[in-house]
Amino acid sequence: MSVLRSPAALVLENLTLTHGRRAAVHHVSGRFAPGSLTAVVGPNGAGKTTLLRALAGLHRPESGRIARDGSASIALLPQLAALDRAFPIACRDVVMQGLWPRLGAFRAVPGHERARAETALAAVGLAGFEKRPVGSLSAGQTQRLLFARLLVQDADILLLDEPFNAVDAKTSADLLRVVRDWHGEGRTVVAVLHDLDLVRREFPETLLIARDAIAWGPTEEALSAANRLRARMMAEAWAEDAEHCQKAA
């Protein structure tokens, strides 16, 4: 799993994403460089999750487009809250869901993939959890489990939606190590985050978004006081009678 990969880029070209007619992401252009480690930060309702879902191909752009290298595989870590955590399924089976892109509905799971699933569980600190039902795990353990699934999926581009929400310090430290490994292996990682200290410490690149891209670049610059103030004002300026957008699509 530690082979250096051919890095893959994600390029946004004048991207607009909407819920109904309300823009969630507004004319954003830019590029997640191959092998980059980028934090997406911004106030609530700034379009972070929508952007991530669009990058994963789950939200169709209203205008503009998202380009990625043709063969690059992509994996999504959804928000923990979006998951049915009471679902009757064993940890091993969740981890092996990461094999879907390779095995599909019907192919048998080869022995070495089973072994990989166990290695992945051990790598996130859940060794011996193979047969435990998901319902018996804490929020932190569940997040570890989903990281193990990403390890098995072995994708070129990783999209993480609030990966460290609702988990304790130990868990987020362990999972951060996994993220750092992915970065070291040359994968492109995009993570939606709220903890700015953590972003400054661990993420070289930052996209600060409040519907419009406020700043996109090296973290220190992107998170300058002026930029953060602009983001907050954008979020508060929620016009009830907004005009039609006249910007060219």
Add this chain to the structure above:
Amino acid sequence: MHDLLIAPFVEFGFLRRALVGCLALSVSAPVLGLFLVLRRMSLTADVLAHGALPGVALAFLLAGLSAPALWFGGLVAGLLVAVGAGALSRATGGREDATLAALYLVALGLGVAMISMGGGGAADLSHILFGNVLGVDDAALLLMAGVSTLTLALLAFAWRPLVLECFDPSFAAAAGARGGAWHLLFQGLVVLNVLSAFQALGTLMAVGLMMLPAIAARHWARQVSGMAYAAVGVALASSVVGILVSYHLDVPTGPAIVLVAGAAWAVSVLAGPVDGLLARLMRRRHLAG
């Protein structure tokens, strides 16, 4: 004992046919019911069953009480309701369960009105609504067995995507599992199974054998596969006991089977090892570590 359990089936061909038909149904329908429960769509099967009624009624008006005609009419109407509700709620942004509820109420009213207006008497209406094991002829039996076989084959193929889609739909979609297509296939199977139960259990009771064992199964296993076995077991037992009860006590088969399955559910809630009430009461002391 022999008189109670075996003799009725030896003596009466129609009881044997009803039994075989219900056993076939018991192997496939509860598994679909299980996925409905897991998707928090427990009422959907009911809606589809009732939604099929106008189609059944139209077929009755055109062809009388002919099983294949009733069945085909129900199939078309059921699929229309299933697909229509999904499309309508996506197009208008409403909740799918609300749209389904609206459609099925209209469909049920329309179906009953059509049968009455078309000169169907109370006997016909009761036959369609509550079923009649006497009506399980060879054609109906072949149909039930065929639907069951088809369902099991397709479920084997769709098992992984269905579980994946239930557990984590965003991940499934991002990983390239086409959730929509599997969902449609699944709904089609639900309609087929509900319709295959029409003849023996009636349109109002058809869903009983699908949902009650599936709901009871939660108390017997902690994983989807174990629950599926438990649900099928409950359904098989309910079919045998229900048909015997219906024969000995002279009650219609549909309600008899549904009541027995209901009793099995009550027992599961009380005495099932997973989250059963008794298990909760007698809970052992918590572990030390």
